[in-house]
Amino acid sequence: MYTLRISKIIPQPNNNLTFQLESIAGDYPYYKAGQFITLSFVFGDHEVRRSYSFNSSPDNNEPLSITVKRVENGEISRLLHHTIVEGDIVNAMEPQGLFVYEPKPEKVRTLFLFAAGIGITPLYAILKTALLAESKSKIVLIYSNSTLELTPFRSELEHWADRFPDRLTIVWIYSNSKYLMKARLNRDYIHAIVNDHLFGNKEDALFYTCGPVIYMDLCRFTLLGMGFDSNQIKRETFLLPENEEDDDDETEKEVDRTTYAIELSFQGKTYHLEVPYNKSILDIGLEHKIKLPYSCKSGMCSTCISQCTRGKVRMDYNEVLTDREVEQGRILLCTGHPIEMNTAIEVL
Structure with missing residues (x-):
């Protein structure tokens, strides 16, 4: 601390x-x-x-x-x-997060940063690191806001663009623009920006996105459709998406109300706990005064990543782990619920 x-x-x-x-x-x-x-x-x-x-x-x-x-x-x-x-x-607490940029001083590549509103925050840090710790990369910031006047860090970003005119390009997008084709980010606009500014090999390009989920989904699906690999596309979520369940769906949903016993291993100790259906593994651990690592409590950061070594765990929401990691038993304590008796979990 x-x-x-x-x-x-x-x-x-x-x-x-x-x-x-x-x-x-x-x-x-x-x-x-x-x-x-x-x-x-x-x-x-x-x-x-x-x-x-x-x-x-x-x-x-x-x-x-x-x-x-x-x-x-x-x-x-x-x-x-x-x-x-x-x-x-x-x-x-200690800094956390997997949404990181690892600079490579001699790498020739294009770094595309897609930010919406306050989603600029981590991307502003990444932009500065790429400009200062590298010399051959080019950075393209695509920054969406409602108006020029409501744009955080605008003057600071203009300063960086003036300082690195050959390496930093900023595409300002304002939803109050009279030019409707460029008032909001869209599929065709993403195609045009990437095609105009891609420098170096296509497979070396990196894309970082931060903003509303629907905004990041637009970026991701468009870039995948352009032939970029999923590993080239990163995302950081600040807010949970809206509940997209169909309000007209009156189908009775079966809910597993079982209380499952688990073994939780943390810092050399094993705890035998019971997790009811309506509480997460993290909830129960904290109730038992176990000082488990956590931060967002909503499946959007990496602080509580753990390993399921026996049994199964379902997660209400997961914005961090890849499908492969989930298949290998990685879970998030904050949204995780055991679905088999005597499930064993090791906190990493």
Whole structure:
């Protein structure tokens, strides 16, 4: 756990705030471009954790920074926007996340960054790392917002484009544009952008996407249709998708209400637990005061990845693990439910 002081709060357009963080003890966390940090808040005996992507880059000489959008019903969002002030102290866990960019100084390739709104946060960090830690790559940022005035980091991004005019291209997309064909990202627009800016071998190109699920699905399906491999396409999800279940579907759904016994191995100890149908493995572990690793509690980060060594586990939602990893027994504790008696799980 790190103890960090909020050294500066910077207003951003569209109800966002950037928080610069400094270590009190001097033990700054190591992180990679694209990762997030989890802040821990304790209210009495109740702990609440929230994860925020770094918009700072470890390759740039700048303070640790995160940017938080104001969410009216968000417990921690309201706290950060309306209560926290410069000089306040927050507790943070080790940086996490698989949505990372590994720079290769001599690599000749094109890096396409697709961002919508505050989805720019981790991509801004990746953009800076690619520009500073590499010399031969080209970066294309495709950035969608409602208006120019509501675009976070616009002036900062323009500065980077001026600094690296031969390597950074920014495609600004505004939904209030009168040119409707380019007011929103669409399949044809993606084709045109990639075909116009692809530099180097097609198989070396990388695509990072961050925004609403439907936005990232559009990017992914279009790029796959263009012949790019799924391994070239990365995504980071901030919010769960809408419940897409058909409201008119009145078919009676059978629910397994069994309480399953499991063996949970963590830090050299084995715990024998019972998991009811309406609670996740993580829920039960925390109820038994086991200090399991977790962050988002919604299947969107990698903090609670574990291995099912016996039995089976189903997950309500999974935005992290690949099909192959799931086949090999990887699970997420936060959305995982055992579906066989005496299932064994090892926390990684």
